[in-house]
Amino acid sequence: MKFNLLAQKGKIGKLELKNRIVFPPVNNNYTHRAFMTDESIEFYVARAKGGCGLVIIEATSVDYPRSRSVLNPAIDDDKYIPAIRRIADGCHNYGAKAMIQLSHVGRQTRKSVTGMDPIGPSPLGSRSALYPDLPKVLTPPEIQDIVELFGAAAVRAQAGGLDGVELIMGHGYLMNNFLTPFSNQRTDEYGGIKGGLKLCTDIVKKIKERCGADYPIVCRYNIDDFLMRDGNTPVEGQLIAQALERAGADAINASGGMRDSDLNYADHTSGSPRGGWLHLAERVKRVVNIPVMAVKRLSPEIAEEALRNGQADFICFGKQLIADPDYADKVLNDRLDDAIHCSSCCQGCYDVLWMRQPITCMVNPAVGRKVDYLRRRRNARGNKRVMVVGGGPAGCEAALEAAKKGHKTTLIEKNGELGGNYGICRLTRAKKEVGQVFAYLERTLEKNGVEVRLGTELSGELLDEIKPQVVIDATGSDFKTPAIEGADLPLAINPIQALDGSKPVGR
Numbered sequence: 001m002k003f004n005l006l007a008q009k010g011k012i013g014k015l016e017l018k019n020r021i022v023f024p025p026v027n028n029n030y031t032h033r034a035f036m037t038d039e040s041i042e043f044y045v046a047r048a049k050g051g052c053g054l055v056i057i058e059a060t061s062v063d064y065p066r067s068r069s070v071l072n073p074a075i076d077d078d079k080y081i082p083a084i085r086r087i088a089d090g091c092h093n094y095g096a097k098a099m100i101q102l103s104h105v106g107r108q109t110r111k112s113v114t115g116m117d118p119i120g121p122s123p124l125g126s127r128s129a130l131y132p133d134l135p136k137v138l139t140p141p142e143i144q145d146i147v148e149l150f151g152a153a154a155v156r157a158q159a160g161g162l163d164g165v166e167l168i169m170g171h172g173y174l175m176n177n178f179l180t181p182f183s184n185q186r187t188d189e190y191g192g193i194k195g196g197l198k199l200c201t202d203i204v205k206k207i208k209e210r211c212g213a214d215y216p217i218v219c220r221y222n223i224d225d226f227l228m229r230d231g232n233t234p235v236e237g238q239l240i241a242q243a244l245e246r247a248g249a250d251a252i253n254a255s256g257g258m259r260d261s262d263l264n265y266a267d268h269t270s271g272s273p274r275g276g277w278l279h280l281a282e283r284v285k286r287v288v289n290i291p292v293m294a295v296k297r298l299s300p301e302i303a304e305e306a307l308r309n310g311q312a313d314f315i316c317f318g319k320q321l322i323a324d325p326d327y328a329d330k331v332l333n334d335r336l337d338d339a340i341h342c343s344s345c346c347q348g349c350y351d352v353l354w355m356r357q358p359i360t361c362m363v364n365p366a367v368g369r370k371v372d373y374l375r376r377r378r379n380a381r382g383n384k385r386v387m388v389v390g391g392g393p394a395g396c397e398a399a400l401e402a403a404k405k406g407h408k409t410t411l412i413e414k415n416g417e418l419g420g421n422y423g424i425c426r427l428t429r430a431k432k433e434v435g436q437v438f439a440y441l442e443r444t445l446e447k448n449g450v451e452v453r454l455g456t457e458l459s460g461e462l463l464d465e466i467k468p469q470v471v472i473d474a475t476g477s478d479f480k481t482p483a484i485e486g487a488d489l490p491l492a493i494n495p496i497q498a499l500d501g502s503k504p505v506g507r
Contacts, residue, residue, distance in 0.1 A: 013250035017053035025101035034074035045090030051329030059103035084160030106174030107135035151206035164216030172258030201247035220253035223280035226261035271430035387468035392420025395474030
């Protein structure tokens with residue numbers, strides 16, 4: 001096996017996991033009025049079925065609706081337990097463990113969304129235009145009420161059969177607001193990093209008190225706030241880790257940044273380096289004895305090396321597991337060629353999220369579909385002759401779907417390679433990973449019996465030869481020239497011509 005260390009069992013507290021692959025909490029906006037839907041449940045169970053050792057359910061509001069940001073599910077009432085149990089049972093059926101992230105977003109919400117004032121340690125607003133409201137300053141008794149809310153939420157998670165909880169203490173949410181001098185200017189017992197640690201450790205202790213000393217708690221927080229001033233650095237990140245361990249935390253999920261960061265923490269696109277945050281996990285590993293999880297754009301090769309070098313104990317694959325729910329199984333069984341490759345475009349799974357729409361995926365059109373649609377899709381069969389015209393993403397997916405349903409399928413593409421206009425992206429430094437998407441599609445089309453004809457244009461003679469019963473037009477779109485003066489001059493070229501080299505760009 002190529003990835004022996006990823007396949008090894010691991011432990012968080014007394015909880016044993018079958019491997020070192022974690023599906024981290026990924027909000028998906030599949031909820032309905034704070035309830036997790038069939039789509040929510042299917043989303044998480046599918047990743048357990050696909051081989052993950054641990055599945056962590058998305059950020060879940062402990063005080064709904066005040067503590068919601070996007071379309072978060074809630075966990076502040078017992079009525080939400082049945083859906084949680086369905087996820088726990090579903091994950092356990094496939095040998096995976098399941099946790100849930102408990103969340104309070106603090107000042108990162110809007111009164112126009114929740115009908116309530118955001119809250120925080122100090123009357124300081126966010127730099128982000130997403131959150132224009134000044135937070136209401138919490139009093140010490142109100143802070144203790146929030147500690148109780150987290151404790152009650154953990155009890156519900158335990159009652160729902162979940163194997164533990166993760167606490168979100170980073171990314172600009174409530175606990176991060178208290179931990180970071182940038183947003184905490186209090187002078188009372190909750191002021192400064194010491195006061196922030198009081199809140200965080202009180203919550204850890206409360207959960208242990210309510211759920212038992214052996215109930216696992218993972219703490220996800222910023223090892224680095226990525227702020228030029230008044231932010232925590234990895235030095236403070238190490239001190240925070242030690243304090244959380246002393247309070248009873250069972251693992252650290254090493255993350256970083258927030259919307260106020262000077263370095264954009266949200267850049268998970270292919271323009272950011274692979275393994276760019278691995279050093280954060282490594283810094284924490286040096287000072288604690290509990291397991292540490294590494295996050296952000298980690299390839300299986302980088303992950304295996306990180307485990308070998310003692311830089312981390314568990315590896316989180318987020319976007320890869322959105323693109324391909326069976327990614328863990330394919331990694332562990334040396335089937336990476338069969339894995340749907342995430343190009344880190346962040347369009348369907350991230351940009352859409354903040355539009356409060358259900359997430360999708362640019363490279364896997366099944367993501368975000370209704371469960372009943374997916375069931376019909378799996379059951380559909382046919383035996384027609386199908387021709388797909390155009391070898392871009394849509395054409396490749398259409399041909400693949402037709403072949404999987406049993407149709408005799410031919411795909412024609414006028415150029416000498418698959419990709420279409422979208423494939424031009426692979427010629428750029430930041431988007432070169434798009435090339436791996438089409439390498440995967442080329443292999444998968446062949447495995448599913450699709451006849452691919454490159455350098456072939458649609459013609460009457462071709463129609464007479466193949467005699468398709470169905471023709472799918474996937475020729476895509478052309479670049480639209482803007483209606484500006486000079487756009488028709490010979491020196492004006494469009495982006496596709498500039499990238500593919502068909503016209504010189506000059507200086």
